[in-house]
Amino acid sequence: METMETKSVSQVSEDGERRADVIVEAAGRLFFAPGFARVSMDDLARELGMSKKTIYRHFPDKRSLLTAVLDRQFAAVEATLVAAAEQTEGQPFGARVQQFLLGAGSELGRIGAAQLASGRGDVMLRQYVEQRVDAVVYGRLDELFREGHRQGLLPAPPELLSEITRGAVERLLSSQLPRELDWTAADLLRATVDTVLYGAIRPAHPDGERREAVIPTARDDEQEVNS
Secondary structure, eight states: OOOOOOOOHHHHHHHHHHHHHHHHHHHHHHHHTTTTTOOOHHHHHHHTTHHHHHHHHOOSSSHHHHHHHHHHHHHHHHHHHHHHHHTTTSHHHHHHHHHHHHHHHHHHHHHHHHHHHHHOOOOOHHHHHHHHHHHIIIHHHHHHHHHHHHTOOOOOOHHHHHHHHHHHHHHHHSOOOOOHHHHHHHHHHHHHHHIIIIIHHSSSSTSSSSOOOOOOOOOHHHHHOOO
16 A cells, blocks of 8 residues: 655745745845835735745735845844954954944945835834844944943044934935945945044044043033123
């Protein structure tokens, strides 16, 4: 009597994981290239040559699929930043900051994080993108600045530098300036590092004396007005 061959549970699980990976990879190409708001699950099914029922077996809706795509995208961003930190370990602080920002700017530009966070798509997805950027990128940047401040390398408050840098990164990634100047966003970010952050890291005077950042208070403003 012949017995019917059956797949083991582990093999079935592996097949399911591979198929889910294929779906996520195709979704990343399709949803994020022209803008995910204009691409439907029907489009994805046609691209994959499979039924929507098969896709929904792995991902119950478009939001859960996009979340999986974003998780993969931000895992790549995180890997790039970890590699940048390892490559610059032991180098001067300015080089470490610059390499981190160039890696972050390139990766965030590649996945279109600024457009995703400010677009008209799903509100929960926009919030998810913002949370992931904060955790993967800006949390690391904040710690890097705090480390520099503890070492006496940053006279300006690290919180101030974080805000300046965050604004520069987000603005450059969504700005037309790179196209107008025929520079990449990473090139402009490098210039930002040189003109803002590098000046904050280097001694303010030739003799090595550092000038502390002066943050005006309300009392200072009143004295200036009354003088």
